Amino acid sequence: xxxxxxxxxxxxxxxxxxxxxxxxxxxxxxxxxxxxxxxxxxxxxxxxxxxxxxxxxxxxxxxxxxxxxxxxxxxxxxxxxxxxxxxxxxxxxxxxxxxxxxxxxxxxxxxxxxxxxxxxxxxxxxxxxxxxxxxxxxxxxxxxxxxxxxxxxxxxxxxxxxxxxxxxxxxxxxxxxxxxxxxxxxxxxxxxxxxxxxxxxxxxxxxxxxxxxxxxxxxxxxxxxxxxxxxxxxxxxxxxxxxxxxxxxxxxxxxxxxxxxxxxxxxxxxxxxxxxxxxxxxxxxxxxxxxxxxxxxxxxxxxxxxxxxxxxxxxxxxxxxxxxxxxxxxxxxxxxxxxxxxxxxxxxxxxxxxxxxxxxxxxxxxxxxxxxxxx
Amino acid sequence: xxxxxxxxxxxxxxxxxxxxxxxxxxxxxxxxxxxxxxxxxxxxxxxxxxxxxxxxxxxxxxxxxxxxxxxxxxxxxxxxxxxxxxxxxxxxxxxxxxxxxxxxxxxxxxxxxxxxxxxxxxxxxxxxxxxxxxxxxxxxxxxxxxxxxxxxxxxxxxxxxxxxxxxxxxxxxxxxxxxxxxxxxxxxxxxxxxxxxxxxxxxxxxxxxxxxxxxxxxxxxxxxxxxxxxxxxxxxxxxxxxxxxxxxxxxxxxxxxxxxxxxxxxxxxxxxxxxxxxxxxxxxxxxxxxxxxxxxxxxxxxxxxxxxxxxxxxxxxxxxxxxxxxxxxxxxxxxxxxxxxxxxxxxxxxxxxxxxxxxxxxxxxxxxxxxxxxxxxxxxxxxxxxxxxxxxxxxxxxxxxxxxxxxxxxxxxxxxxxxxxxxxxx
Numbered sequence: 045x046x047x048x049x050x051x052x053x054x055x056x057x058x059x060x061x062x063x064x065x066x067x068x069x070x071x072x073x074x075x076x077x078x079x080x081x082x083x084x085x086x087x088x089x090x091x092x093x094x095x096x097x098x099x100x101x102x103x104x105x106x107x108x109x110x111x112x113x114x115x116x117x118x119x120x121x122x123x124x125x126x127x128x129x130x131x132x133x134x135x136x137x138x139x140x141x142x143x144x145x146x147x148x149x150x151x152x153x154x155x156x157x158x159x160x161x162x163x164x165x166x167x168x169x170x171x172x173x174x175x176x177x178x179x180x181x182x183x184x185x186x187x188x189x190x191x192x193x194x195x196x197x198x199x200x201x202x203x204x205x206x207x208x209x210x211x212x213x214x215x216x217x218x219x220x221x222x223x224x225x226x227x228x229x230x231x232x233x234x235x236x237x238x239x240x241x242x243x244x245x246x247x248x249x250x251x252x253x254x255x256x257x258x259x260x261x262x263x264x265x266x267x268x269x270x271x272x273x274x275x276x277x278x279x280x281x282x283x284x285x286x287x288x289x290x291x292x293x294x295x296x297x298x299x300x301x302x303x304x305x306x307x308x309x310x311x312x313x314x315x316x317x318x319x320x321x322x323x324x325x326x327x328x329x330x331x332x333x334x335x336x337x338x339x340x341x342x343x344x345x346x347x348x349x350x351x352x353x354x355x356x357x358x359x360x361x362x363x364x365x366x367x368x369x370x371x372x373x374x375x376x377x378x379x380x381x382x383x384x385x386x387x388x389x390x391x392x393x394x395x396x397x398x399x400x401x402x403x404x405x406x407x408x409x410x411x412x413x414x415x416x417x418x419x
Numbered sequence: 420x421x422x423x424x425x426x427x428x429x430x431x432x433x434x435x436x437x438x439x440x441x442x443x444x445x446x447x448x449x450x451x452x453x454x455x456x457x458x459x460x461x462x463x464x465x466x467x468x469x470x471x472x473x474x475x476x477x478x479x480x481x482x483x484x485x486x487x488x489x490x491x492x493x494x495x496x497x498x499x500x501x502x503x504x505x506x507x508x509x510x511x512x513x514x515x516x517x518x519x520x521x522x523x524x525x526x527x528x529x530x531x532x533x534x535x536x537x538x539x540x541x542x543x544x545x546x547x548x549x550x551x552x553x554x555x556x557x558x559x560x561x562x563x564x565x566x567x568x569x570x571x572x573x574x575x576x577x578x579x580x581x582x583x584x585x586x587x588x589x590x591x592x593x594x595x596x597x598x599x600x601x602x603x604x605x606x607x608x609x610x611x612x613x614x615x616x617x618x619x620x621x622x623x624x625x626x627x628x629x630x631x632x633x634x635x636x637x638x639x640x641x642x643x644x645x646x647x648x649x650x651x652x653x654x655x656x657x658x659x660x661x662x663x664x665x666x667x668x669x670x671x672x673x674x675x676x677x678x679x680x681x682x683x684x685x686x687x688x689x690x691x692x693x694x695x696x697x698x699x700x701x702x703x704x705x706x707x708x709x710x711x712x713x714x715x716x717x718x719x720x721x722x723x724x725x726x727x728x729x730x731x732x733x734x735x736x737x738x739x740x741x742x743x744x745x746x747x748x749x750x751x752x753x754x755x756x757x758x759x760x761x762x763x764x765x766x767x768x769x770x771x772x773x774x775x776x777x778x779x780x781x782x783x784x785x786x787x788x789x790x791x792x793x794x795x796x797x798x799x800x801x802x803x804x805x806x807x808x809x810x811x812x813x814x815x816x817x818x819x820x821x822x823x824x825x826x827x828x829x830x831x832x833x834x835x836x837x838x839x840x841x842x843x844x845x
Contacts, residue, residue: 046560046564047561052556058612059569060568062509064511066597068511068516068520077586081724082669084666084720110439111536112439112535112537113453114449114525130518131515132516132518133516134516134539136581163437177541182463182469182470183460184471184503186469186472226740232636232747260783264784297742323633324713325629326628327691330630332747344464345430346430368685400743
């Protein structure tokens with residue numbers, strides 16, 4: 045039995061939705077839902093939650109690559125079968141959590157994780173760097189300006205000591221999106237690694253008629269840079285578009301709408317770094333990440349410029365921020381001029397907003413600090 | 420499919436972080452098409468550009484979402500990934516799994532696809548990465564018939580909703596994020612699978628203002644737990660923190676010596692509304708001044724808890740920057756009870772009021788937050804039947820350009836210029 049292509053509609057089931065979550069609860073979770081009183085991170089990567097019933101659950105957090113195989117998931121299942129009654133969960137940030145119901149079960153689980161040839165790093169809690177949420181990159185996407193998994197691997201190798209420790213002033217959330225579409229929603233991260241294009245789209249006049257709704261392509265441009273045009277293909281006049289290059293902000297939205305307008309380019313594409321965003325409402329309101337490095341090249345396979353930039357920002361933050369202060373809160377306290385100086389990042393006009401609502405970010409006070417920028 | 424030389428990717432096999440390259444190589448031993456994933460990726464590393472083509476409409480009968488078409492631009496060289504479509508499988512709330520369930524899904528994916536996955540995609544779905552068009556229906560048949568599971572959303576529809584860990588393992592969750600997420604996901608299966616909206620639409624459910632699922636940054640309707648009575652204080656717990664017997668911030672700062680815990684500096688001094696103080700060895704909070712930011716509770720989880728009269732703040736309109744810039748969700752309903760007892764009726768009514776309006780006035784590829792910007796917050800509040808209150812704004816407008824409506828102005832807009840000129844010579 046199975047799908048019968050002769051009768052595609054026969055026996056079809058649809059709109060089942062996801063399975064009910066409760067059947068996947070480990071027993072200690074099922075019995076204590078809504079009864080948890082407090083928690084403590086007893087060591088990096090190991091959380092203990094205490095229930096009003098007296099029960100405890102120990103969650104062991106393990107960093108994963110996000111891009112993982114069937115074989116890897118089976119290996120994870122083996123561990124959960126051995127130690128966790130056959131249950132586990134994933135976090136929003138691509139970590140795996142193995143849960144056990146007593147403290148004496150923690151060390152055997154940690155020992156098992158350490159014994160595997162596959163890397164199962166335990167950490168990602170508290171005032172450290174947790175897993176980097178990220179997108180598909182060159183592994184699977186048609187619009188990326190950089191890879192995702194490779195950059196993340198290179199950055200996490202370098203920052204590994206911060207994944208397994210609680211040495212920073214607060215948690216640091218790093219995110220990567222491989223183009224401006226930001227499937228990874230990196231716009232509210234402590235440190236955002238963002239793929240950017242820098243060359244305007246090419247127009248494939250020979251293809252545009254067949255693959256593109258011209259009005260949609262024209263309307264897709266937020267700055268009106270895509271305009272209707274005519275050209276000749278094989279001696280025949282066709283309708284097409286042209287791009288006013290001076291207006292192009294390299295967002296790639298036209299390519300999303302029209303496959304005949306590719307803009308990716310080995311020299312044009314690379315990475316921008318944005319910092320200081322946060323999602324939590326704790327102390328200060330959520331903040332957007334701000335662009336501090338406009339471009340770093342795609343130096344494969346390990347992106348040394350990007351790794352170095354992230355590390356420098358993290359180290360300056362670790363040295364200068366107060367306990368509990370997120371990257372953005374630190375930057376605002378010391379002032380952005382001081383942020384650039386402390387992080388040793390050259391300030392350029394690319395960090396000055398000249399898009400819509402830009403004026404909101406210009407300084408309209410006599411208050412500033414005399415950093416090296418003031419000559 | 421043959422193995423390819425991958426000298427660049429091989430350099431990503433060293434180092435302490437898990438290597439996706441090592442993992443794909445392991446999978447390729449069983450699923451040879453994975454050699455072509457590595458082959459085309461190596462080429463991208465060499466040439467520094469993608470080799471995946473612009474989508475293509477593929478799917479299963481009756482659904483407009485859940486599958487994203489993908490083709491390689493060098494199919495002769497990499498035949499294993501000629502078609503490499505993505506399948507989005509709806510994840511269970513909070514992403515708990517049994518190994519039995521995961522193993523069954525992995526068996527299906529080994530049978531019908533490449534064997535590579537994402538746990539999870541950014542929106543929350545399980546992503547099954549790479550299969551051929553002819554495998555889609557057989558996979559869907561097995562997924563629905565053998566597992567009783569289903570696809571998630573893609574395209575201009577309701578995207579698969581997601582939630583934080585919630586009350587299942589967090590003491591701060593002010594409502595049952597799992598039940599709310601699951602209930603609404605089941606309620607809106609049609610909207611998830613059959614695109615009928617101007618553009619994508621997302622719900623996310625966070626249990627408290629720490630917002631672990633980033634609802635306020637990336638969902639059109641952000642349901643974020645809060646309370647409206649007093650923070651619950653255990654003064655005995657406060658004393659333990661002051662005495663240094665409990666680790667501050669749940670042990671989150673254990674790796675560096677920050678000196679002895681100082682409640683004045685670390686809690687009272689960092690309160691954004693300055694509504695806390697010590698009286699002797701008791702911590703006092705002026706709760707009517709509190710904006711429920713969570714800082715004090717985060718720092719002293721064994722002494723402080725959210726209030727007991729719990730619900731959620733509803734914010735609307737977040738999105739990433741494409742096109743007019745990033746937006747956070749805007750506060751629309753300060754407090755709403757979120758309860759299964761009435762099948763989340765109030766929240767559902769709220770969502771459907773937005774949809775009825777947005778489906779009419781929203782432009783193609785315009786997120787609801789952009790529609791709100793275009794028409795203005797006062798218009799949106801009026802559409803929602805919500806009375807404007809100061810909680811809706813950070814500060815009052817600083818320009819005087821009010822769009823007065825005729826009925827708001829005594830005598831209306833119609834006037835007689837001839838009568839005017841009789842009294843005012845030109």
